[in-house]
Amino acid sequence: MDYRTSEGTAGPRGEDLLPASVAAAVKVVIVGGFGVGKTTMVGSVSEIRPLTTEETMTQAGVGVDDIAGVERKTETTVAMDFGRISLNDKLVLYLFGTPGQERFWFLWDGLFEGALGAVVLIDTRRLEVSFDAVGRLEERGVPFVVAVNAFPGAPVHPTAELRAAMDLPDSVPMIDCDARDRASSRDTLLALVRYLQSLHTVTPETP
């Protein structure tokens, strides 16, 4: 491990300190394919300058040049942007924006465990880049809403068409957003919370 002289001063800037009264945190994960606006959304609603955390993933090697009986392990570092929103003097929300390479971040178990839910960002010009995220959230049982990020020149499709293309059940909310806009990003998070609230009022029956 290397030490830098700045080591002693590493830490939050004065304005980024949380009050001593903060007792617990919750988290929401922002997912979607590469370049759909995840980092932008984290940055637009965060009260702190977005930070980057990382984790080292060990994966059983996929047989490229496997020698029989020898299991190869691959180490990958996955970096994740995140931001923070103080909800009141006791509760704080962390927002994690996953990197584009989803096959790695779904290995990061601690990321989705305990998350309130997720926002799946989509770009209507490249819907397919977010398919994988939707599938994996469904597999894990993480509740999510889909936010259609408004890119200039992106074709406008009726919601029903987008739903069909993404094979989304009617119960999953789909909203328009502009990830660059703070109010719009906040409204997207509010839509997720309202959806979570609605899950309480329906009987959760497995089909």
Place this chain on the structure above:
Amino acid sequence: MSATGKAWDEGGPERLYAVDQNHGPQPSPPRPVELVSLIVARAEPEPGTAPEQAAVLRMCQFPLSVAEISAYLVLPVSTVTVLLAGLLEDGRVEVRAPVPAAELPDPELLQAVMHGLQNL
């Protein structure tokens, strides 16, 4: 485990976001930290303290998540977890656990999140 033999306060962690909660100081048994566990220093670094542990103690004068510590130290979360385990063992830091995972988040919690976002 509770040495006093007191029953687990089942309603405890879930209710931390309630505004009217009145929490006295309570010793908590060490538990594993998570990405958004909040860490608060309870001691000053001493001359023998490992540099990274000293850095954690210095930056956690106020609550700070494991993710933030990882970001400021530029260390993987798993490395930070190991550093914290050493500090937790002898009570040099306190952990404030995240609101526990539940199939469906508590309505009161969702209400608090909703209000917080509306005030942005």
